[in-house]
Each structure stands twice: as structure tokens, then as C-alpha cells.
Amino acid sequence: MIPTAVIRSSALPLIHSYSATNNGGSTPANLAIDCRNLSFSITTRHGKVLPILNDCSLSIPSGQFWMLLGPNGCGKSTLLKILAGLLNPNGGFLHVEKPRSFVFQNPDHQVVMPTVEADVAFGLGRCNINRDEVTSRVAKALDAVGMYEYVQRPVQTLSGGQKQRVAIAGALAEACKVLLLDELTTFLDENDQLGVIEAVKSSLATSQETTALWVTHRLEELEYADGAVYMEDGRVVLHGDASSVLDFVEARQASYNNQNNS
Numbered sequence: 001m002i003p004t005a006v007i008r009s010s011a012l013p014l015i016h017s018y019s020a021t022n023n024g025g026s027t028p029a030n031l032a033i034d035c036r037n038l039s040f041s042i043t044t045r046h047g048k049v050l051p052i053l054n055d056c057s058l059s060i061p062s063g064q065f066w067m068l069l070g071p072n073g074c075g076k077s078t079l080l081k082i083l084a085g086l087l088n089p090n091g092g093f094l095h096v097e098k099p100r101s102f103v104f105q106n107p108d109h110q111v112v113m114p115t116v117e118a119d120v121a122f123g124l125g126r127c128n129i130n131r132d133e134v135t136s137r138v139a140k141a142l143d144a145v146g147m148y149e150y151v152q153r154p155v156q157t158l159s160g161g162q163k164q165r166v167a168i169a170g171a172l173a174e175a176c177k178v179l180l181l182d183e184l185t186t187f188l189d190e191n192d193q194l195g196v197i198e199a200v201k202s203s204l205a206t207s208q209e210t211t212a213l214w215v216t217h218r219l220e221e222l223e224y225a226d227g228a229v230y231m232e233d234g235r236v237v238l239h240g241d242a243s244s245v246l247d248f249v250e251a252r253q254a255s256y257n258n259q260n261n262s
């Protein structure tokens with residue numbers, strides 16, 4: 001069982017790159033995420049193999065903010081967990097820059113320590129750095145997500161969106177290179193949704209070295225993204241610039257609605 005909603009980079013498995021078949025090769029230096037022909041299946045108790053991901057390929061340049069979209073059950077969370085190293089693919093080539101952090105959707109499970117400062121510093125306990133460096137990293141990370149003024153606040157007094165931003169700050173404090181964010185805005189009101197997206201966007205602009213992949217169902221969030229990946233039935237159907245993916249998904253939805261209304 002995963003105890004908290006954010007898995008800091010130091011807690012993620014150290015699978016650096018994975019090549020289960022001969023689909024591998026070298027990853028261009030500008031890519032933070034590069035996966036080719038990934039497949040994933042599970043075997044039921046009765047020995048039946050259920051394919052979940054089929055032949056998924058995508059690449060995301062370093063420093064960019066990308067979104068991952070698709071209908072319920074198409075495999076977004078599974079793909080994100082593979083990118084985080086929480087699940088191993090059955091086949092394909094996978095490269096994800098390290099360190100990486102995974103932030104889950106439920107803000108009430110995001111934070112583990114009594115104060116904002118202690119929570120953001122939590123993962124740094126495993127790093128060999130002195131107290132001044134911890135204080136400086138915590139301050140920079142909270143600043144990047146617009147939460148510095150809350151540094152001494154008890155976490156139970158924060159809103160859902162503020163807890164998400166503190167969780168993201170924890171990942172940034174550990175200097176994570178890849179942030180994997182699973183439907184963070186699901187439980188948030190409209191103000192908090194915008195606040196969290198803007199916090200990710202501005203933290204990427206501050207660090208310039210962090211890449212984020214954000215799973216969402218909300219097409220309107222695409223306006224914040226540099227690029228997007230659209231999945232259906234365990235496959236990557238399209239990946240590229242956010243406006244092309246938006247046009248594609250809207251056309252897909254219109255055709256689906258027309259079929260249903262005729």
C-alpha cells in the first residue's frame with residue numbers, strides 16, 4: 001500500500017531505464033521522458049492475462065509542461081505509474097530523467113508533517129545537506145508555488161489546493177527533474193484548480209530544468225500546456241503540441257456525440 005499521496009523522489013524505486021525488449025536505443029539529450037512501444041498487462045487470479053497498455057510511445061522535451069488525457073479507464077494512471085517506476089512494463093523501452101516525483105490526486109493525503117515547513121523539508125532528511133541548505137531549499141520551493149507566506153502554517157488549516165501546492169513544493173525541494181501529477185484538480189474548486197496549475201507552470205519557469213506531466217480530464221486545462229498526449233484503449237493515439245491535441249479531441253467528441261444523437 002502507498003502510505004501518502006505524494007511519493008517523493010527519494011522514495012521512488014531506482015529503475016533508471018528499462019528495456020524489456022530490443023526496442024531500445026539511446027534517448028536524445030533534450031528529452032526528459034522517452035518511451036517506446038511500452039506494454040503492460042496484469043494476470044488475474046484465474047491466470048487470464050488482461051492487457052492494459054499496448055505499444056505506447058511518447059517523448060517529452062525537458063523543461064516542458066505536458067498533459068495526459070483520455071477517457072476513463074484508457075490507462076493514464078497506469079502509464080504514469082510506469083513512468084514513476086511504481087509499475088514495471090512487460091515490454092518496450094523507457095527513459096525518465098531522475099530524480100522524479102509522483103503526486104497523487106487526493107489533497108487530504110498529500111501532506112504528512114504538522115507544519116508546511118516541516119512537510120516540505122520532510123524528503124530532504126534523506127539528503128546529505130546541512131540545515132541552512134534545507135531552509136534555503138524549502139524557501140525557494142515554497143516561493144516557486146506561491147506558498148512562502150504559509151511556511152509556519154499548520155497543514156490542517158490549508159485548503160485542498162494549498163495542500164497540493166505544498167506537495168509540489170516538497171518535490172521541487174528535492175530538485176526533482178520530472179514531476180508526475182495524477183489528476184490533482186479532481187477534488188478542488190475552480191480557484192484552487194487554477195492556483196495549482198499556475199503553481200506548476202511558474203515552478204517550471206523558475207527551475208527551467210523540471211519537466212511535468214499532468215493527467216487531466218479537463219480540456220480547458222490544455223491552454224496551460226506546452227504539449228499533450230491523448231490515449232484511448234491503452235494506446236497513445238496522438239501526442240504533440242497542445243492546440244493540435246485539443247482540436248483532435250474536440251473533433252473526436254463531436255463525432256461521438258453526433259453518432260449518439262443520430
Ligand SMILES: Nc1ncnc2c1ncn2[C@@H]1O[C@H](COP(=O)(O)OP(=O)(O)OP(=O)(O)O)[C@@H](O)[C@H]1O
Pocket residue numbers: 042050052070071072073074075076077078079
Ligand atoms: N490491478 C488491476 N486489476 C485489474 N484491472 C486493472 C488494474 N489496474 C488497472 N486496471 C484496469 O486498467 C484500465 C486502465 O486503468 P487506469 O487507472 O490506468 O485508467 P485511467 O485512464 O487512469 O482511468 P481514470 O481516468 O478513470 O482514472 C482500467 O480498465 C482498469 O480497470
